[in-house]
Amino acid sequence: MTNRLYENVSYASLAYRALRRYDDRVAFIDGDREFSYRDSAKSVQVFRNLLVDSGVEKGVPIALVGGNHPETFFTRAAAIMEGARVTSLHPENGIDDHTYALNYLDTEVVIFESPRFDALIEDLSPLSPTIKFIPMPSMDPATLQDQDIELAPPVRMHAEDVIGISLSGGTTGKPKGIMHSDRTLATNATFSCLEWDWPQDIRFLAATPLSHASGAMAVPILMQGGSLVMLDKFTPERFRDVVKEHNVNSTFLVPTMIHRLLALPDAESPFNDLETVIYGASKIDPSMLRGAVERFGQKFVQLYGQSEAPNLIAALKKADHDPHDPEKMASCGRPVGCADVALLDDKDREVPVGEVGEICVRGPIVMAGYWQKPELTEETFSSGWLHTGDLARANAQGYLTIVGRKKDMIITGGLNVYPAEVETVMGEFPGVAAAAVLGIPDEEWGEKIVAFVTLDDDAGDAFDEAELQEFIKARKGSVQTPKAIFTTDAFPLTKIGKPDKVALQNLAIERDAARSLVHEAR
Numbered sequence: 001m002t003n004r005l006y007e008n009v010s011y012a013s014l015a016y017r018a019l020r021r022y023d024d025r026v027a028f029i030d031g032d033r034e035f036s037y038r039d040s041a042k043s044v045q046v047f048r049n050l051l052v053d054s055g056v057e058k059g060v061p062i063a064l065v066g067g068n069h070p071e072t073f074f075t076r077a078a079a080i081m082e083g084a085r086v087t088s089l090h091p092e093n094g095i096d097d098h099t100y101a102l103n104y105l106d107t108e109v110v111i112f113e114s115p116r117f118d119a120l121i122e123d124l125s126p127l128s129p130t131i132k133f134i135p136m137p138s139m140d141p142a143t144l145q146d147q148d149i150e151l152a153p154p155v156r157m158h159a160e161d162v163i164g165i166s167l168s169g170g171t172t173g174k175p176k177g178i179m180h181s182d183r184t185l186a187t188n189a190t191f192s193c194l195e196w197d198w199p200q201d202i203r204f205l206a207a208t209p210l211s212h213a214s215g216a217m218a219v220p221i222l223m224q225g226g227s228l229v230m231l232d233k234f235t236p237e238r239f240r241d242v243v244k245e246h247n248v249n250s251t252f253l254v255p256t257m258i259h260r261l262l263a264l265p266d267a268e269s270p271f272n273d274l275e276t277v278i279y280g281a282s283k284i285d286p287s288m289l290r291g292a293v294e295r296f297g298q299k300f301v302q303l304y305g306q307s308e309a310p311n312l313i314a315a316l317k318k319a320d321h322d323p324h325d326p327e328k329m330a331s332c333g334r335p336v337g338c339a340d341v342a343l344l345d346d347k348d349r350e351v352p353v354g355e356v357g358e359i360c361v362r363g364p365i366v367m368a369g370y371w372q373k374p375e376l377t378e379e380t381f382s383s384g385w386l387h388t389g390d391l392a393r394a395n396a397q398g399y400l401t402i403v404g405r406k407k408d409m410i411i412t413g414g415l416n417v418y419p420a421e422v423e424t425v426m427g428e429f430p431g432v433a434a435a436a437v438l439g440i441p442d443e444e445w446g447e448k449i450v451a452f453v454t455l456d457d458d459a460g461d462a463f464d465e466a467e468l469q470e471f472i473k474a475r476k477g478s479v480q481t482p483k484a485i486f487t488t489d490a491f492p493l494t495k496i497g498k499p500d501k502v503a504l505q506n507l508a509i510e511r512d513a514a515r516s517l518v519h520e521a522r
Helices: 011-021 037-053 070-081 095-104 118-127 182-195 213-223 236-245 255-262 286-296 374-380 419-426 465-476 501-521
Strands: 026-030 033-036 061-065 085-088 109-113 132-136 162-167 177-181 203-206 227-230 250-253 276-279 300-306 309-316 340-344 357-362 386-394 400-405 410-412 415-417 432-442 446-455 484-487
Touching (some): 011 070, 011 182, 011 213, 033 037, 070 085, 070 213, 095 118, 109 118, 118 132, 162 182, 213 227, 213 309, 286 300, 309 357, 309 386, 340 386, 374 386, 400 419, 410 432, 419 446, 419 465, 432 501, 446 501
Parallel strands (some): 061 085, 203 250, 250 276
Antiparallel strands (some): 026 033, 300 309, 340 357, 357 386, 410 415
């Protein structure tokens, strides 16, 4: 008996088996194109042949630039089945971001969607003369049916082989390369099937980029024989129409999308037709979520994770979305089966129930480390745990309520203030659609608490800053009450749809200085 008896089932083999299992069932819908599982398996092999002919083999670092189309999935699946190391680049990034990423990751091959990104590649090519740029072919399912193409078994991979690197958002500096081993992605695919409340017959609308969460959900959906419907550009109206046209019953959304969809009239709302709405990637306003559940029922599933432990640290299931239980609704759920989770203090000791600690994780879902950053990897893995940087409280039932990022914690007058707790209260004030609480430098307090709010469409001129401050003070006390509250039409967002706290903080400093000048003039 050899150790090979206990080798892992690889991520590539999960995709391989899924594509070969369901034959004529529909795997992908993209406009008027429908790819069966058999068509998709053939397409992946076509892409594998292209990669091999271009010199791609096990361990070769490649990058992928594509929109929400089946070919983007085919390329990634083909690369992983050949054992390449894949990074999906965000389609909306600029030249500087792409050039940095390609150089930082030692990229040898870039596969790109043509003609959509031809101009981008024309600009990148002179800056990266050693990289081979390959346009992805456009596939026609009608021409595949008569072709005798057999999907070959994937290259054998080991659990700790790095098969993917994702890039952090980079809002506070250059992006970090987050290394995903075969173990991480195989765990992600398997437990995504187990932990989320999927419909019986999945018809999933990929409305967020395949380079992020929707792409991570593709293999789990295919493992269950589901169909993925492509939406390359999100608008509430287009989303609604595609849900109707293709009988979509599930999707993944970021909170900003949910907010925009809730603005549609109830009779037109796609939430009437959806059975499962998975959401995550950034904090959701509890009052908005409660209103959505009251209007459309318990069909929401929250995932909590981060790129270092993708999508699977905790989950808030459909049954947990009880509008009569505000504490549970404000949480991110309970830890999932592939994550050992603890709340630790600054000395890596577990905190008592109800006290704030940093969410720390260990288990097969955790990344392999940061690319070419051993010191940061060692720091992040302190005491044998992945330190997420998120601060939370746990109740006696194990539900985790995030109170903020460790780096975002505000220390004002020597006291700790957790922005998420104040934001939750602000979201309950009439007329407030969303809130963001920040700390800015202050001579007296060290940090002064300020906030931004966006208002409901029907709020008009009725918003009163002093009334909101009194509302917060009554609930959270004077220390946690923002000294100034500014209104804005919309929060600046990062490229992956999260509120950009750095941009907001800079804007807050400007607004606060301008207000001080006005007061001095008076």
